[in-house]
Structures are given as structure tokens and as C-alpha cells.
Amino acid sequence: MELKHAKQLKGTISIPGDKSISHRAIMFGAISEGTTEITNFLQGADCLSTISCFQKMGISIENTNDHVIVHGKGLHGLTAPTELLDVGNSGTTTRLISGILAGQSFSSTLNGDASIQKRPMKRILAPLSSMGADVKSVKSNDCAPLSFSPAKLHGISYESPVASAQVKSCILLAGLYADAPTSVTEPVLSRNHTELMLSAFGAKITSENTTASILPEPKLHGLSIEVPGDISSAAYFIAAGLLVPDSEILIRNVGINPTRDGILKAAYAMGGQIEKLNERTVSGELVCDLLVTYSHLKGTTIGGELIPTLIDEIPMIAVVAAFAEGTTIIKDAAELKVKESNRIDTVTENLKRMGADVTPTEDGMIIHGNRDSLHEADFESYLDHRIAMSFAVAALALPENCHMKDTECVNISYPTFYKDLTGLID
Ligand SMILES: O=C(O)C1=C[C@@H](OP(=O)(O)O)[C@@H](O)[C@H](O)C1
Ligand SMILES: C=C(OP(=O)(O)O)C(=O)O
Numbered sequence: 001m002e003l004k005h006a007k008q009l010k011g012t013i014s015i016p017g018d019k020s021i022s023h024r025a026i027m028f029g030a031i032s033e034g035t036t037e038i039t040n041f042l043q044g045a046d047c048l049s050t051i052s053c054f055q056k057m058g059i060s061i062e063n064t065n066d067h068v069i070v071h072g073k074g075l076h077g078l079t080a081p082t083e084l085l086d087v088g089n090s091g092t093t094t095r096l097i098s099g100i101l102a103g104q105s106f107s108s109t110l111n112g113d114a115s116i117q118k119r120p121m122k123r124i125l126a127p128l129s130s131m132g133a134d135v136k137s138v139k140s141n142d143c144a145p146l147s148f149s150p151a152k153l154h155g156i157s158y159e160s161p162v163a164s165a166q167v168k169s170c171i172l173l174a175g176l177y178a179d180a181p182t183s184v185t186e187p188v189l190s191r192n193h194t195e196l197m198l199s200a201f202g203a204k205i206t207s208e209n210t211t212a213s214i215l216p217e218p219k220l221h222g223l224s225i226e227v228p229g230d231i232s233s234a235a236y237f238i239a240a241g242l243l244v245p246d247s248e249i250l251i252r253n254v255g256i257n258p259t260r261d262g263i264l265k266a267a268y269a270m271g272g273q274i275e276k277l278n279e280r281t282v283s284g285e286l287v288c289d290l291l292v293t294y295s296h297l298k299g300t301t302i303g304g305e306l307i308p309t310l311i312d313e314i315p316m317i318a319v320v321a322a323f324a325e326g327t328t329i330i331k332d333a334a335e336l337k338v339k340e341s342n343r344i345d346t347v348t349e350n351l352k353r354m355g356a357d358v359t360p361t362e363d364g365m366i367i368h369g370n371r372d373s374l375h376e377a378d379f380e381s382y383l384d385h386r387i388a389m390s391f392a393v394a395a396l397a398l399p400e401n402c403h404m405k406d407t408e409c410v411n412i413s414y415p416t417f418y419k420d421l422t423g424l425i426d
Contacts, residue, residue, distance in 0.1 A: 001403065001404055001405075002402075003391070003392050003396075003401060003404055004401055005376075005395060005397075005399065005400055005401050005402075006426070007244075007245070007246075008244060008245065009240055009241060009396070010248055010424065011424045012250040013237055013251055013420055013423070013424065014229065015230055015251060015252065015254055016040070016415075017041050017066065018042065018228050018231070018232075018255050018285075019042050019047060019092070019233075019413050020092060020165070020193050020230075021197070021225075021228065021285065022038070022041050022042040022044075022050075023050045023092050024169075024193055024194060024198075025041070025225045026047070026050045026061065026068070026070060027054070027173075029072050029201075030059040030072055030073070030078065031073075031074065031077070031078070031100065031220060032074065032075075032220035032222045033074045033220065035070070035071055035072065036072055036222040036224070036225065037222075037225070038067070038069075038224075038226075039066060039067055039225070039226045040226055040229070040253075041066050041067070042230065042413070043063075043065075043066065043415060044411065044412055044413045044414060045088055045089065046090035046093060047090075049088035049112075050087075050090065050093045051063060052086065053085045053086070053087065053093060053097055053110070056081040056082070056085055057078040057081050057085075057108075058077075058078060059071065059072070059073060059077075072222050074220070075220060078104060079106070080104075080106035080108065081108050085101075085108060086110075086111065086112065087110050087111070087112040088113055088116070089116060089340060090112065090412075091119055091339070092166055094112060094116060094121070094146075094166075095121070095124050095164075095166035095167065095170045096166060096169045096173060097110065098121075098124050098128065098146060098170050099171060099172065099173030099174040100173050100176075100177075102133035102134075102151070102174045102177070103153055103174055103176065103178075104148070104177075105150045106150065107147070107149045109138070109145055109147040109148070110144060110146050115384075116143075116144050117143050119338055119339075120142060120143065121137060121144060122142040123161075124166075125142060125146075127160070127184075128171070130156055130158070131154050131171075131175075131182070132151050132153050133148070134149040134150065134151040135147070135148050135149075153175075153177050153179065154179055155178040155181045155216065156171075156183075157182075157183045157185070158184045158185070162187070163187050163188040163189070164190055165190040165191040165192070165308075167184075168194065168212060171184045172194055172195075172198070172214045173194075176214065176216060176217070176218065177217075179216065181213055181214065181216070183214070184211065184212050184213075185210055185211040186210045187210070188307070188308055189209070189210045189305070189308065191259045191308065192207065192212075193257070195212050196284045197225070197283075197284065201220045201223055202219055203220060204218055224283075225283045228254070228283070228285045229251075229253035230255065230413070230414075231254050231255050231260050232260075232312045232386075233413065233417075234290065235263045235312075235316045236316060236389045236390070236392075236414075236421070237249055237251050237292065237420075237424075238251065238264075238274060238290065238292050240393045240396055240421065240424070242273075242274075242294060242295050242297060243297075243323050243393070243396065244397050245294050247293070247424075248293050248294070249291075250291050250292075252289050253287060254289065254290050255285050256279075257285050257286055260309055261309060262306045262307070262310030262313065263310045263316075265309070265310075266300065266310060266313075269302075270295075270298055270320065270324055270328075271298050273292070273293040273294075275293075276288045276289075276290060277289040277290070277291060297323065297324035297325065297369075299325065299328040299367070299368075301331070302317065302329070302330050302331070302333075303329070303330070307335075311333065311335060311336070312386055314330060314333055314336060314343065314364075315343055315347045315387055315390040316393065317330070318347045318358070318367060319391065319393060321369050322351055322354070322357075322369055322370075322394075323369060323374065324369035324371075325369055326368075327368050329366050330365050333363055334362065334364075336364070340383070340384040340386070340412075341382040341384035341387060343384070343386070343387070344360050344365060346382040346384060348360040350379050350380065350387065350394075353377035354379075354394060354398060355373050355375045356369075356370075356374060357369075357370065357373070374399075375399060375400075376399060376400035377403075378403045379391040379394075379395075379402060379404040380404065380405060381406045381407055382406075383406055383409050385411070386413075388404065388409050389410055389417055392407075392417070392421060393421070396421075396425075
């Protein structure tokens with residue numbers, strides 16, 4: 001695919017629904033009593049995998065465009081699937097659904113694509129096993145496929161070694177089926193959509209600092225949910241507006257939950273001009289519009305508590321850093337190695353292709369920014385949606401058009417990405 005260079009970007013864009021929130025709305029709706037109506041649902045392949053898994057467990061889900069209706073059957077209403085649950089490319093589906101499957105009175109097996117079969121599952125297998133779950137990695141390699149058999153679950157207090165909302169959510173969901181309260185403490189707070197949304201569905205869930213706790217066997221009831229736009233998808237337009245000279249982009253409907261808004265903090269630290277407009281709360285989540293203006297950027301250091309709040313945006317931030325003046329250090333982000341691709345390696349390789357000065361480290365990378373040294377390139381997506389989108393944005397700001405193979409992977413989280421991006425080229 002040819003990736004266009006742009007002289008200027010102008011216009012308004014509405015961001016598709018948040019991936020994390022869309023997954024959760026389907027899952028929590030399925031195990032609640034009554035109907036859950038979801039608007040602005042993300043029609044990305046990952047969220048469609050979640051829908052298909054619950055349909056295979058007897059849940060009727062109507063999906064018409066961005067409007068989804070889930071006919072929930074309550075905490076104990078799922079039925080045994082007659083075939084394998086296919087989670088596709090989605091780590092979120094895999095880890096969250098595992099918490100639910102561990103608590104069922106039937107057996108099940110899940111599997112996904114080649115990338116999913118390499119992603120680490122010990123982080124959920126260990127706590128689920130200590131709750132008494134009968135869960136196995138079928139190939140005994142701590143990866144999918146995973147198989148579940150009925151077991152009695154016990155409440156635990158778990159100290160998670162990783163700041164991961166997927167791990168936290170998996171354990172909390174298993175806690176719904178346990179015989180006593182369950183709590184999870186993380187080293188650093190990760191995104192809290194599960195805590196916010198499960199509480200709205202009627203769960204007894206509390207959060208204090210980095211600990212979330214849940215009581216078993218609540219009566220969950222269906223809800224209407226409007227999904228805010230995904231800040232992880234907005235990140236590409238934030239970066240594009242900051243990098244392409246003379247640009248001004250109004251990005252409508254962006255979720256800015258403080259556990260997700262690290263991209264804004266990083267952009268401000270780099271000198272980015274981004275105005276927050278029309279702040280409001282939608283279905284319990286903070287939302288605003290963002291007005292992004294082309295900016296002269298400088299390097300910064302990104303690490304510590306900020307990392308979980310911008311983990312999926314690091315490929316995009318690394319590209320921005322290559323155009324900024326001075327050095328950007330990204331640290332404490334070893335989790336990048338276990339995403340859809342090893343994002344430390346794949347970002348480094350593509351940055352080098354465009355002439356950037358980048359050194360990968362064990363837990364991130366160091367980038368010496370210098371716009372003048374950058375040139376057009378043939379990129380690879382590595383079949384990773386975030387890599388494909390980040391380097392399509394890089395191409396806009398490089399001196400000539402670029403190329404990339406395997407670009408259709410953007411369908412995972414943002415099917416209309418290329419159309420929306422090229423629509424802003426003046
Ligand atoms: O809970 C979620 O919806 C997600 C959590 C993050 O993963 P980890 O929990 O592995 O950090 C993130 O990278 C992923 O895109 C979505
Ligand atoms: C890591 C991601 O998703 P998941 O873990 O759900 O595959 C992502 O969307 O960048």
C-alpha cells in the first residue's frame with residue numbers, strides 16, 4: 001500500500017468506539033439479567049471475536065452497524081459451547097473471558113491466531129489456579145489454546161506482578177463466581193473500565209489506590225451504554241496534527257479516563273498544543289473533544305506510572321519522538337514485548353527504515369529526534385494494527401510517499417482508519 005505524504009491536515013474527525021469498553025460491554029451484558037443496549041460499539045475484528053464467543057455460549061446478540069443489543073442470561077445463564085471459542089487476535093478477549101470460563105459449570109476450550117498463541121497466559125493461569133480453577137494450557141507452554149473444566153472457585157487476595165487491566169479484570173470476573181471476596185493489587189494502576197462498568201451493572205466492587213475488590217454472586221442487570229471514542233485510536237490523529245506543518249484537527253468524542261490519558265500528558269511534555277473542549281461524562285467515562293494544532297516538539301522521558309496509561313500509544317509516541325528536537329527516553333515498558341508483536345523490536349526496525357536514531361533497551365527505547373535526517377521508507381506492519389497505523393502517520397510527515405505491506409491488520413481496532421486519515425489531507 002502507498003502511504004501518502006501530506007502538506008497539511010485540516011478537518012474534523014469522530015473517533016470510533018473504545019475497544020476496551022466495547023469488549024467489556026458485551027461480556028458484562030452477557031452475564032447480566034435482561035437487555036444491554038450498546039451504541040458507538042467498535043466494529044473492529046477483536047470486539048467481533050468477543051461477540052462470537054458469547055454467541056457460541058447461547059447469548060443472543062444483535063449487531064446492526066454501531067448499535068448492539070445483548071440479551072443477557074445472568075451470571076449462570078451461559079451454556080456449553082459446542083465448538084472451540086475463537087478469540088482471533090485479541091488478548092483482551094482471551095484474558096477477560098478466561099475469568100468467566102473458569103467459573104462455569106461446563107467445559108470449554110479457547111484458541112486464537114498465531115500471535116495469540118505466543119502471548120503469555122501464565123499471568124492469568126497462576127492466579128486462576130490459586131482460586132481453584134481447573135484451567136490448562138493445552139500445549140503446556142503457558143500460552144493458548146486454553147481449556148477449562150468446572151471447579152469450585154475460592155476468593156483470593158492477589159498481588160499481581162504486572163500492571164495489567166487484562167489480568168486484573170480476569171481475576172475480578174472469576175471473583176464473581178467465587179465463594180468469598182476477591183481482591184487484586186497491581187504495582188501501578190492500570191485502566192479501570194472494568195471497575196467502573198461492572199459497578200454500573202450492579203456488582204459490589206470497590207477500588208482503593210491500586211487495589212480493586214469484588215464480592216461474589218451479585219445480581220447483575222442490563223444497561224444502556226454509549227461507548228466513548230477510543231483515545232488509543234485518537235492518538236494517531238493527535239500525532240498527525242502535531243507532526244504535519246500548518247495542521248489543525250478537531251477530534252470529536254475522545255475518552256479521557258485518567259487511567260488512559262497518558263498520550264495527552266506525553267504530548268504536553270513534548271510541547272504539543274492540544275486543547276480539551278466540551279468535557280463531559282458519558283456512561284460513567286470522562287469524554288471531550290480535542291483541538292490539535294501543529295507544534296514544535298521536543299524530547300521527553302516517559303516511564304513509571306505513566307506507562308500503563310499510554311501503553312498502546314507507545315509506537316505512535318516513538319514516531320513523534322523521531323521528529324522532535326532532542327532525546328526521548330521510554331522506560332519501564334517491557335510489556336511492549338508481549339503485545340501483538342514485540343513492539344520494542346518492530347518500532348525500532350521501522351524507525352531505522354526512515355532514518356531515525358533509535359536504540360532499543362530492555363524496557364523501552366532511546367530516540368534522538370532529528371526531523372532533517374528522516375526520509376521515506378518501505379515499512380512493515382508485522383501484522384500489528386498499532387504498528388501499521390503509527391507508520392502510516394509517520395509517512396504523512398516524511399518528505400515523500402512511503403509503502404507498507406500487510407496493512408489490513410488495522411481492522412483489529414480501527415476498520416475505517418485509512419479512509420479517515422486520508423480524508424484530512426488538504
Ligand atoms: O484491558 C484492556 O482492555 C487492555 C489492556 C492493555 O493490556 P494489558 O492488560 O496486557 O496491559 C492494553 O494493552 C490492551 O490493548 C487492552
Ligand atoms: C495490546 C492490544 O490489544 P490486545 O491485548 O487486546 O490484543 C492493543 O490493542 O494494542
